[in-house]
Amino acid sequence: MSKKPKFVIFAHNATYDKLHQVATLGMTAAAMGKDVIIVLLFWTIKKLAEGKIDQIDFPPEYADSAEEVARLLKEKKVPKISEMFQDARHVGHFRLIACSAGLEYMGVDGKAVEAKVDEVLGLPAILSLTAEAETKLFI
Numbered sequence: 001m002s003k004k005p006k007f008v009i010f011a012h013n014a015t016y017d018k019l020h021q022v023a024t025l026g027m028t029a030a031a032m033g034k035d036v037i038i039v040l041l042f043w044t045i046k047k048l049a050e051g052k053i054d055q056i057d058f059p060p061e062y063a064d065s066a067e068e069v070a071r072l073l074k075e076k077k078v079p080k081i082s083e084m085f086q087d088a089r090h091v092g093h094f095r096l097i098a099c100s101a102g103l104e105y106m107g108v109d110g111k112a113v114e115a116k117v118d119e120v121l122g123l124p125a126i127l128s129l130t131a132e133a134e135t136k137l138f139i
Contacts, residue, residue: 003035004033004034004035004093005034005035005133005134005135006034006035006036006037006130006132006133006134006135007025007026007029007030007034007035007036007037007133007134007135008036008037008038008039008130008133008135008136008137009022009025009026009036009037009038009039009136009137009138009139010039010041010136010137010138010139011038011039011040011041011044011139012041012042012043012044012138012139013043013044013139014042014043014044014046014047015057015058015059016055016056016057016058016081017058017059017062018139019044019047019053019081020078020081021139022038022044022081022139023081023084023085023088024084025137026038026084026085026088026094027084027085027087027088027091027094029092029135030088030089030091030092030093030094031088031091031092032092033092034092034093034134034135035093036088036092036093036094036095037095037097037129037130037133038085038094038095038096038097039097039098039099039126039130040096040097040098040099040102040113040117041099041102042102042105042106043106045098045099045102045103045106045108045113046106046108048098048112048113048116048117049103049106049108049109049112049113050108050112053080053081053082054080054081054082056070056073095118095119096116096117096118097117097118097119097120097121097126097129098113098114098117098119098120098121099120099121099122099123099126100120100121100122101122101123103120
């Protein structure tokens with residue numbers, strides 16, 4: 001039996017535009033039969049812990065368009081980030097992993113994150129797990 005190719009996204013940026021790409025790329029890769037691993041770092045951990053993963057926000061440089069884009073997302077019924085993560089689990093092999101150092105550095109309650117991810121791992125374990133990945137993205 002051949003192993004599924006690993007598709008890894010290191011998710012650092014937590015604005016909606018970046019998280020949307022993490023979710024859609026992860027869901028698509030899972031649907032294509034890849035072993036998807038999303039590693040949550042710094043700001044994504046904080047946003048998840050605060051229950052704001054579905055918040056529609058954009059970087060300041062896009063402030064002029066933010067309201068219009070947010071309206072279009074709602075009008076087009078674009079799924080929430082959390083819904084896309086759930087959908088990805090239903091269509092294929094999809095895991096959310098939080099970096100344990102990120103929990104500490106961002107000052108978040110570990111229990112608030114642990115309940116929302118598949119695993120919390122340290123960097124050595126994350127690097128070992130993702131070492132043979134076919135695709136690695138940093139978003």
